[in-house]
Amino acid sequence: MIKPFALAALSLWVTASLAQSTTVQLSVTGPALTLTVPYFEYTHSGTRQAYSASFGSNVLALDQFALDTASVRTTALLTGANQAPQLTAGTTGFRLSMPYLEFSSGGRTRAFSASLVSANLSSFAIDLASVREVPLQTTLAKPATVTVSASNTQTVAGQALGSSSQLAVSWTAPTGYAIDHYLVTATESGSVTQVSVTTASTATSATLTPLKAGTAYTVTVKACADAACPSAGTSDAAAGTTPAEHWQLQGTGNTVATLTKPVSDGNARLSATRFGAEAGPVANTVQFYYGPMGITGQSVATSGVVSATQPSSYLTGFTSFASTSGVRSPTSATQGIKSIMTGQGVPLSAAMGGKVRLFFESNDTDGKTRIYSVDSVDGYVGRDFNLGAATTCTTSADYSATGNCPATTVLGVAGDTVNPTQKISAARQNKVAWPTLTDWRWNGEVGTFMVFTIDRVTGCTTASHNHGYAQWDGSRFVPQYDAAGCPKAFMSAQAALPMHIGGARYKMYFGDPSVTTGKPTGATLPFVGPKKLIYGDGALTGPAASVEFEDWESTTAGRNVVFLWPNGDTLNDTAEGFIDDFHFLTPTGSLDTQVLYLSITDGTVAPFAATAVLLNP
Numbered sequence: 001m002i003k004p005f006a007l008a009a010l011s012l013w014v015t016a017s018l019a020q021s022t023t024v025q026l027s028v029t030g031p032a033l034t035l036t037v038p039y040f041e042y043t044h045s046g047t048r049q050a051y052s053a054s055f056g057s058n059v060l061a062l063d064q065f066a067l068d069t070a071s072v073r074t075t076a077l078l079t080g081a082n083q084a085p086q087l088t089a090g091t092t093g094f095r096l097s098m099p100y101l102e103f104s105s106g107g108r109t110r111a112f113s114a115s116l117v118s119a120n121l122s123s124f125a126i127d128l129a130s131v132r133e134v135p136l137q138t139t140l141a142k143p144a145t146v147t148v149s150a151s152n153t154q155t156v157a158g159q160a161l162g163s164s165s166q167l168a169v170s171w172t173a174p175t176g177y178a179i180d181h182y183l184v185t186a187t188e189s190g191s192v193t194q195v196s197v198t199t200a201s202t203a204t205s206a207t208l209t210p211l212k213a214g215t216a217y218t219v220t221v222k223a224c225a226d227a228a229c230p231s232a233g234t235s236d237a238a239a240g241t242t243p244a245e246h247w248q249l250q251g252t253g254n255t256v257a258t259l260t261k262p263v264s265d266g267n268a269r270l271s272a273t274r275f276g277a278e279a280g281p282v283a284n285t286v287q288f289y290y291g292p293m294g295i296t297g298q299s300v301a302t303s304g305v306v307s308a309t310q311p312s313s314y315l316t317g318f319t320s321f322a323s324t325s326g327v328r329s330p331t332s333a334t335q336g337i338k339s340i341m342t343g344q345g346v347p348l349s350a351a352m353g354g355k356v357r358l359f360f361e362s363n364d365t366d367g368k369t370r371i372y373s374v375d376s377v378d379g380y381v382g383r384d385f386n387l388g389a390a391t392t393c394t395t396s397a398d399y400s401a402t403g404n405c406p407a408t409t410v411l412g413v414a415g416d417t418v419n420p421t422q423k424i425s426a427a428r429q430n431k432v433a434w435p436t437l438t439d440w441r442w443n444g445e446v447g448t449f450m451v452f453t454i455d456r457v458t459g460c461t462t463a464s465h466n467h468g469y470a471q472w473d474g475s476r477f478v479p480q481y482d483a484a485g486c487p488k489a490f491m492s493a494q495a496a497l498p499m500h501i502g503g504a505r506y507k508m509y510f511g512d513p514s515v516t517t518g519k520p521t522g523a524t525l526p527f528v529g530p531k532k533l534i535y536g537d538g539a540l541t542g543p544a545a546s547v548e549f550e551d552w553e554s555t556t557a558g559r560n561v562v563f564l565w566p567n568g569d570t571l572n573d574t575a576e577g578f579i580d581d582f583h584f585l586t587p588t589g590s591l592d593t594q595v596l597y598l599s600i601t602d603g604t605v606a607p608f609a610a611t612a613v614l615l616n617p
Contacts, residue, residue: 033057035065039075040085040096041192046540046553048192050077051087055116055124065116065124077190093119095127100134111136135230141174142233143182143221148240151207156246156615157568164213164245164616165591170205171221174233180226184208186240189216193537210501210591212535214244214559245533246562247596247612250315254565256575256602259610263301263318265292266609268599271431272583273345273356274306276440279380286314286587287382288597289326289345289358290609297328298343298360300383306587314587314595315611325383327360327374327405328394337372337399337407339363342429342581345382348375349443356382357442359410361428369426371411371452372399410477411452411470421479423460424468424487429453433498433506433547437589447538447546448472451496451508460486465494465513469549480549488549491556494528499584501591504538504545508552509561509584511577518573520603527577527603532558563612578603591617 035055042049053072055065078084083099096116103110115130147170150162169184179201186195186208199206211217218237225231251259269291275282288301301318329340343360356376363369374393378384384391386404393405400406409418411427421427430452434442442448450470456463467490470477480488490496496510511528519527536552538544563571563579582598594614599607 031058033065034068036071037085037096039078040087041077042087043192043540044089045550046191046193048077048190050075050084063126063128065126067118067122067124069122093117094121096124097130100137102136109136135228138225138231140223140225140231140233141176143171143174143223143235145172146170146219146221146235146238148217148219148238150243151209152616154616156248157564161246161616162243163209164243164614165211166207166209167211167217167219167240167242168205168207169219169221169238169240171235173204174223177225177231179223180229181224182206183222183224183229183232184219185222186211186217186219188212189218193540210505211242212507212559213242213533216241243616244560244562246564246615248564248568248615249566249571249600250611250613251566254567254569256600256605258566259600260316261609262303262316262597262611263288263290263320263609265294265320265322266301266599267291267293268581268607269298269342270581270583270597270599270609271342271344272585272597273347273382274436274440274585274587274589275347275380275382276589278441279347282380282382286318286585287345288318288609289343291341292320292322293606293608295322295328297326297340298358299323299326300345303587308588308590308593311613315613321383324391326392327358327385328392329362330394330396330399332396333365334396335365336396337362338365344431346432346434347380347382347441349439349441352442352444355379358382358385359430359432361430368413369428370409370413370416371427371430372407373410374399374405374407411450411479419476421468422481422485422487423457424454424479426455427452427468429495431497433500435504436500437502437586437591438500440589444472444474445546446472446474447543449498449547450477451490451498453494453496454487454489457487457489460484461489461491463492463514466491467493467496467510471546471548490534490552491554493555495580495582497582497584498536499586504547506536506547508534508536509582510534510555510558511580512555512558516577518575518577520574523603525578525601525603525607526580528580529577530573531561531563531576531579531582533561534558564615575602578607580607593617 038052052075054068057065085098087096099113101112111134113132115127116124117127118124149168151166151168152163153160182199184197184206197206221235223233271289273287275285277283284305286303289298292299299322301320303318304313307313341361346357357373359373374385376382388404397403398405412419432450434448451467454466454468468487470479492514493510494513498506498508513529515529534553536547538547541550542548578601580599596612600610601607
């Protein structure tokens with residue numbers, strides 16, 4: 001389609017819908033063709049970059065272009081670049097997509113979209129199937145006076161606090177044409193990630209959500225003259241930053257001693273699980289899988305029926321079943337499982353058995369740490385994992401393949417014959433993540449992932465605490481490795497907890513033990529450092545429905561999380577550093593209510609269970 005036009009004229013250009021115009025020129029000098037692209041974008045590992053480059057061809061072979069490597073330059077990123085040319089990498093090569101091209105010949109201008117494809121970034125060909133004629137765009141008067149501000153602002157301890165996942169946008173309507181609708185778009189600074197909302201033609205304000213906490217965005221408002229929006233006016237970009245998440249501990253005052261305990265015997269090694277309406281006798285409750293004081297292993301405590309209007313239903317008054325539930329460290333271990341530490345209860349869908357799978361960490365008799373699982377025999381009640389008359393698992397014989405609590409090795413260590421890992425001598429503190437906002441039960445979807453603590457791996461990591469990454473392949477969790485054979489890992493992260501926030505999007509909290517500011521001299525209890533937050537989005541790489549390791553931000557991009565005492569004071573570095581074994585949860589199944597169940601100490605008393613609530617979701 002394009003070739004005849006190009007032979008008849010000397011110019012072909014691309015005009016993207018940007019805050020400033022960019023033009024791609026196709027020029028002819030004798031038999032030579034030069035395609036000059038002054039602006040295109042390429043996103044690698046979540047980082048958005050911009051370049052300019054030229055491509056050469058021949059009038060007799062317009063469908064083949066060669067990259068002029070000497071012409072490649074980096075250039076500044078443009079804001080509002082919704083239709084900028086994009087270079088993307090795929091499994092078979094690269095594609096330079098140009099959403100909007102204008103071609104003039106004989107006094108007539110027409111518009112097209114087209115792509116160039118390449119296997120090696122040196123030779124490019126036109127993908128003829130990609131060539132389409134599109135409506136000619138017309139630039140109209142743009143919305144003005146665009147302002148970006150915090151949304152749902154409230155006052156906490158004398159400070160104004162806006163939503164951590166929203167921004168409010170307002171503007172002045174343009175004149176001179178009838179407006180069909182507005183398109184309001186927030187682009188994350190330094191990234192290609194965007195969030196958009198469409199409003200009515202009469203609107204002069206909108207709320208952008210869901211956004212990332214503590215993140216800078218540039219915002220544009222596009223006034224569309226019709227439904228397809230080929231004719232529009234786009235505002236200048238305005239800047240805005242979402243507030244950090246603010247979590248308030250529950251209780252009174254500003255000390256550990258005055259915090260409210262959700263369960264009286266709560267110790268460290270705490271995780272929390274939400275059960276939905278289909279869970280029978282435990283429907284609409286939150287259940288702890290935790291290490292009670294005086295017991296080495298995992299037991300169960302249960303909330304009352306959760307009510308969105310009664311925070312006490314999920315913050316206090318948990319009933320402990322410590323003596324009659326869960327799994328115990330064998331008192332005289334002879335083989336395998338020896339010392340059971342952290343655990344997580346995962347409800348399984350009816351297709352997977354309609355029960356609870358308890359994943360737990362054990363420091364075994366050979367001195368190595370592995371992750372195991374056992375399934376409940378009481379369905380979704382999830383307290384009894386013993387096939388026999390007993391309701392607890394207590395001996396080495398219980399955990400054997402022929403025992404009453406047959407344990408499955410989920411992640412072994414290097415050298416194991418069952419589910420081994422490469423270069424890893426200890427796999428612990430695991431957390432399984434699945435789309436809990438879609439269904440509180442795990443349905444075994446391929447692409448479900450697990451994070452788990454690994455120590456320093458010689459030749460691969462330098463930090464003492466890191467987190468490995470494993471994906472479910474339909475039958476087991478498979479640890480992920482890079483081309484050098486090193487485990488893909490979140491560096492300098494401890495007690496990481498992923499949390500579903502809709503679709504194939506997650507956020508993950510972790511402690512950064514490399515930061516020791518505030519750590520008391522001679523402290524013997526775990527000091528995890530400040531808590532940080534990163535985001536993952538399955539749409540960034542690979543299959544959009546699953547979350548690969550590459551879909552995550554680096555831990556170096558971690559945002560600060562703010563913690564407040566019940567009286568509104570901010571926790572200092574020492575107090576925050578002693579928060580450990582935490583689990584973030586939506587007890588009602590809605591992001592409007594987000595709760596943190598945690599273990600905490602002041603460095604002198606034994607860790608105990610406490611709670612916190614997100615003030616600005």
